[in-house]
Amino acid sequence: MEGRTGKSGPTKGEATMKNPFLIGLTAALITAGAIKAAPAFAEAPVTPDTNVSFVQTRDLDLGTDAGQRQLERRIAQAAREVCGVPSDLDLEGKNDLRQCRADAVARATGTRDALVAAANHGEVIAVTAAR
16 A cells, blocks of 8 residues: 555554564464453353352362361462451441351351261362452
């Protein structure tokens, strides 16, 4: 394309992308970004009001008391994460928080019990709370 000066190439204010390498690189970056983002959308089927924390058990020996105690601590920590923290001045919020944590731990109990019964490791427990 000739500009106003008679020279070939873009003039000031014109944009072009004629380099095949740049076109291919740009397409690859866009594709890689889309592929990288896809698992994030598929990981947890949750509603907008549900918080989720995943408790890893791969490193625990659930056949021992120590491993089971560590799992209990992790589940309790996950319940604290998903339920949040109310203001110190919000008594109703503190009561709701206690109930939220109890409910979250109770929902994780079935998975925990199954893992301990099988003395299995390498599984993940999802701790959820609807807020």
